Amino acid sequence: MRLTSLGHAAVLVETGTERILFDPWLTQRLDRFWEHHPPLGDDLVREVLDEGVDYVVLSHHHFDHHHFPSLRRLVDGADVDFDDSPRRSTGVTCLYPAGPVPPQLTASGLGHQAMAWTLRRLGFERLHPVTPGDTVTLGGAVLRTFPSAVSFPEMSVLVETADASVMLCGDALLHEATVAAFRREDAPRLDAVLVPAHSVSPPGVLTERRPLTDPDAVRARAVANFDRYVASIPAAVTVPSSFGWRVSGEDGHDYDWCNRAMFPFTPVQALRRLADLGRDGLLWGPGQVLEVADGKTALVDGPVGPDGYDFEQVYAAVTLDPGVRVPPFDAAADRVGRQTRNCEDLLRELLDRLVATDYWYRAMDGGAGRHVVSLYENPGGESSFLLDPVAGRVTRLGAGPARSHLTGAEGWTEIAASTLEALLSGELLFGSSFALWASDGVLLSAVFHHPSFYTRHVDRALREASGT
Template structure:
């Protein structure tokens, strides 16, 4: 079995008869704020020439189900100009399906519908499975297990003729998975890609507040990693699903890299050494040949110590106060009052709206126009109205306090415009506002906004 990494969680598994691509994010940037770490070398995607037999998704977040990368995979560059792209129709896709009513999650652009996206991109051979199911992929058996999260997510165990590998994506270890590995039918795993979870509480970005209890956060990350490695007990463990850093196109937000990541792969590798387990790191372009219980790593090595030092949590980092004059994108076209009115129209009927009406909550929204003028609005959830607000909104460097205890959000009018224009993915917009509530999430995590992004991407190609 041969494994080639594209970085983060994207891996090509070649069994000799099948080519299986897992969690494809293949571009050098995820979006305008997140870029690859390590970088993807030139020519790496050539290994995908000729297509793949199967694409398997661990879950629906944008860095694992990246529709621009899927659009690249859906087309065959060798067809004649008057022939339809046929690659998507020939590729079998496996994705996790919710056993009940689908529930969009609220992180990582979590409102993507995998089945719809695949069909929209021309992938017609799809298998929506419930975590815990098994799927035969040629000569390889795919066993899935559930993650301890409220949305469909699965770990992937690939049992081939000459090797068994486990790819865990971002999954949180579930008690059912622990029970499976402690039972009599526990598989022997040659190589395991175990997540070194990289995400700190979102308040660092959305509320511009330092991460509290840093030592406790780091200890939990180590403990989660230890439980995973002890449960799977692989011959070789590779800390995985950590392959990016914040690098905005305009150079802003570099401070995020010192404030977000409590446990890097380098720290995870050191932890493997402390616990006496065999471990390794790999980066884009490197391969593993796995057979007979042995794994051989090849390809150009990376300076992982230096790479991950740039994204190591620094408790002394100074998080800048939010500035809507600086933290903005694009240009505002519509009058501010109309933008805020549209926001309220979309809020009515959401779960946040129901909760606010029941609790008698209010919210103050401050929108800074392109001229630098801030305008304040009170969102009357019960009445579905937007009213001028003249109370105390606090200083520009914090969330401020309203005179009635309402929540508050600050945003640049241009950023709000970009969200409505489907130019800015919600998950990519962190850092462009500050808020102590989920007013923006309630609207822009709605699946309709993701649908608009996919359709806009296809429209650029005339599809």
């Protein structure tokens, strides 16, 4: 078995009979906010994928794994109509998780029900939904899938051939069913496992611009998660994975503080931890190749050689610094887009789009959910408004930030009017909007994590790409 890294969680697996592409994010930039680190060049992508792929496996629905601009590049012709029927099809089969977790419309990311819809919009017709826990036979390879301990469909995948066995865990959180599977007497033999070496950022760093308060505790949680993975899945070689990005905004802002405040556990630190635990491990980057056969796993010559990266230097740029200054949110500076509509109209549309979300249902049932939103107008300063989902009413409170107008149990959000307009129009995907507002609630998440928002964004982007 031959595995080639395309950065982050994207991996091409060649079994000798199939070419299987996992979690393709194939552009240098993911969106306005994130980019590959180390860099992923177009020439490298073309070289690695020159012979095409037979299967695409998507571990879950998040944009860095189910990246529709990258998927679109894989479709033969990539010529898509807009009546939900593609003009051109592709021979690639897409496998993705579907259930057993029920739909949660405000779950993180794009909303898992959009996966099949998006794939068909892009021109893929051979869709194979998989319930995590199922086994899929492709021909020369068997895929054994395992669930993730999250509230949306996600899976780890074990690829087995006659001479090799490799497990790719993507971003999955370790599930008890996975732990139990590897405790049994007939547990799968693993030559190599790709384990996530990342973690959730310290609380409130991006959403409320909170300074780091207990970095040691955050790091300890990340290490404990990694240790549990390593102890539960006893592979001959462990590869810290799904960490191949950094924050690098397109808008001229300096976001380096994010890279020093978000990542408590890097692959370099994970490799050291493996040594402490007496386990063999290695690191790899875009263009590097792993050969797995006869119980051995090794880096071999490929588009990028085995010594092609100085990982100490690479990951030094994204290592948690307890002394980093987290700048306070400033709507006058931390904004994107151009405001063309008045604030009341924007907030009335926001309330309209809140309808039928979990947030809206909770407000209807409990009679609460009132939220103070301040919008920075350029020019014009900052004005605050009270949003009442139960009454469906927007009330102007006056000048100043939201927090200065709180009187009780209301939540608050501060954002530039231009940023809100860009989100509402689909110009800005929610995932690329980090650091562009501050809030103590989930009002914006309820609207812009909803699948209906993502489907609007897909339609808009596809129309732009096709020039219609």
